[in-house]
Amino acid sequence: MQPCSDAPRVAPPVWTRRRREALAGYAFVAPDLLGLLVFVGLPMVLAVGVSLFSVDGFGGYTYVGLDNFRQMVEDAQLWQSVKVTLTYMVTFVPIGFVVSLGLALLVRDHFPGVGLVRTMFFLPHVISLVVVGVAWQFLLADKQGAVPALLRPVGLGDVSFLGNPALALGSLVAISIWFFMGYQMLILLGGLKDIPKEYEEAARVDGATSWQRFRHIVWPLLRPTSFFVLVNSTVGAVTGLQAFDLVYVLTKGGPANSTSSVVFYIYQQAFTFNNDGYAAALTTVVVGFLIVATGLMFGFTKGGRFDVG
C-alpha cells in the first residue's frame, strides 16, 4: 500500500540541542541554588520578619513595628561597634591587599624552593581561626609571651597587645592579615599568571623599568582579580569569621569595648540580652548595607569586568 498523499506533515522538533543544554545547566545548578535559598535566603527573610517584633527569647513575640530600628539611633554602644568595624575594615582591607599582592609578586617567578615558600605563606589559612586565636593568645601574653619577650630588649616588653584598648584592635587586624594573606596571595597569583608574559617581555625590550611594567601592564590587567579580593575582604571584615571568631576567642569585645565589632554586638544582643528582635533588626541593616555597598562596587566597576575585552 502506498502512503496516502495527504498524510499530515511531521511537526518540527520541540527540543533543540540548545534548549536541552540550557535545561541541563539549570538542573545542575538547582541543588546548590536551592540550598542557598533555604540556608541563606530564607533566614534573611525570617530575620526581617523578626525585626518587627520584641522577642523575649522564650517564645514570646510582641509586634512593635519599627521600634527596633528607631532604637538604633540612640544606642551609643552600637555606634561604638560601628566605629570598631569601620576601623577594622579600613585597615584590614587595604593593608591586607598590599601585603598579599607583595607576596604574590614575590613568589610569581620561579626560583628554587618557590613551592615551599608559597605553601608556608598559605599554611596559616589552613588552621581553624579559633585555634589561631588560642595560639596568638599565648604568643601575646603579657610579660611571658614570645612577642613581649622579643620586644623586651628594645624596651617594649611591658606592652599589652590584647589588654590595651589602644592596641587590641590593631592586634586583631595584624593577626587577621597574617591569617588571610596566604589565601589572598593565591588568588592574586592566579591573576598574575593569567597575564601573558609577552606583554611584559615586549615592554622590557622597549626599556620599561620594573615599576613601569607593574604600573602600566600588570596592575591594570590585575583589576578583575583585585576587585574580587577587595570585595571578599570587605564583606569578610564586616561579617566574616574574623569579625566574630577572633573577637570571641581573644578579647570578648574588650578591653573596654574597643574590639566589640557590630557582629559581636549582634551576638551579645541575641544571646546575652535576649533581644532577638533588635538583633534581627541590626542584622537586617547590616545585610542591607552589604547589598548596597556590593551593588555600588559592581555598578562602578561593571561587575569587575572593567574595560578588558
Next chain:
Amino acid sequence: MSAFERVTRRSLLRGGAVMLGSAMAAPLLSSCGGGAKSGNAKELTFWNFYGPNPKADAQSKWFTDLVAGWNANNEVKIKLHYLPVSEYIAGTALQTAFSAGQGPDIFLLSPGDFLRYHNGHVLADLTPYLKPDQIADFDGGVLNTRKVDGKIYGLPMEQEPLAVYYSVDAFEKAKLSEGDIPKTWDQWLDVAAKLTTKDQFGLLFETIPGYYQNFTWYPFMWMAGGSAVPENGGAGFNVPGVHQALKLWQDAINSKVAPRKPQGDGAGNAAANLAGGYVAMQQTGIWSVSQLEAEKKDFKYGVFPLPVPDGGTYTTDIGGWAFVANAKGANPDAAGKFIAWALGATDAAGVERGRQWNTVVKTNLPARKSVQEAAKAAGAFDKPALKVFLEQVVPGGRGEPRYTPEVYKAVSDAIQATQLGGVDPAKAAADAASKIDTFLKGYKGAAML
C-alpha cells in the same frame, strides 16, 4: 520522546517552589508549637557541664551515679546531656534551645543568669516538692537569690566563695612572710608591687569582660559601701565607695602590678596563672583548691580573705550553681521531684551525696547545714586552705547577686572603662548609674538582690 525531554523548565521551577514552600513552612510550624510542652514526659533531659564528659573524671561520675540512682527507682527517667563548660556559660546552645521552645527539662543556672530565665517565665516552682525541714536545712541566705515572692525556683548544689590565693615561693623570694599578708587595699597594692618582677605580676584580677569579671568585682563594691542597684533605701551605683572599688582595680593595672590579660581561660584558672608563675597572688574561688590538687599537686600556696578598704566592712561573693526545672518542659512535676531528691533530701543517702559532691569530688562549701556537719565530721575542712575558707572567708560573705543583663552590662562597662580604658572612676560610675537608673524606671521583673 525520551524521559529527559519530559522535564521542562516550568516543571523544574514548580518542583523547586514546592520544596521551597515546604522549607519555609517547616520553621513556622515548629514555632507555632513553641508555647506548647515539648519532649518526652517519660524521659527528662538534664543539661549540665559536668557529665558525662570525655575525661570521665570524678565530677562526671557523680552526675552519672546520681542519675542512675534516680532511674533505678523511678518510672520517669533522667537523661544527662553534657556541654563543655565554656559552651554552657558563654555559648548559644542553651539560649537557642529555649528560643526554639526546646529547652531542657532540667538544667544548671547561676544567680547571675537567674533573672533572665525567671523573667522569661521558664522556671518551675520547686517549693511544693520540699518539706519545711529540708528548706530550713539550706544554710544562711543561700536560697535568697533563687526565691521570688517566697517561692523557690532553684536548689543550690554548692557555695563557691572568693578569696585570694598566694604563692609561698613568690612570697619567700620577695622576703615576705605570712605576717605580710595584706589586710587593707593599700597594703595589698604594696605587697603586689614587692612581688612584681620581670617575669611575674604581683596580683591578678579578672580583665576579660563577662559575668565572671563582674562576679569577682562585686565584693569590692559592697565592702566600700556601694551597690549596683539601690538596696534597703540606700544609694545606688554612683557613690564614693564604687569609685573606690573601681579605682582599686585601675590602680593595680596602672602601677603594672596586675596584668591586662590573664593566662589560660581567665582569672578563675589558678593552675595557669598562680601555679604557672604568671602571678604571685590571685583572686579566685574555692574551686581552685581542687583544681590545684588535681593539676599542680606540688604547688605550695596559701589563702587569705579579701582585704578591706579603710573604713569598709569585710564581705565576699559566694557563687554556686543550682538545679532548676523548666516550667514548660515535658514533665515539670517529675523534674521538681528529682531536684528535691537530688539536692534537698535530708536522709543519710541525700546528705552523703551532698558531702561527696562538695568535699570529695570538688572543693566547695556545702549549701546545707546537714552536709556541712557531715563534711566536718569526715575531716574535709582540716585542709589548711579549706579551713581558711570556712573560718575566715565565708563568715560575712553574701550570695552572688542576681541582676538583669542590662544592669550586668552597665557595671561591666564601668569596670572595663576604668580598669583597662583609663577612664576616671567617677565618670564611669556616673555613666553606668545613668544607664541603670534609666533601665530601672521601666523594669517590671522580679526583685534584684
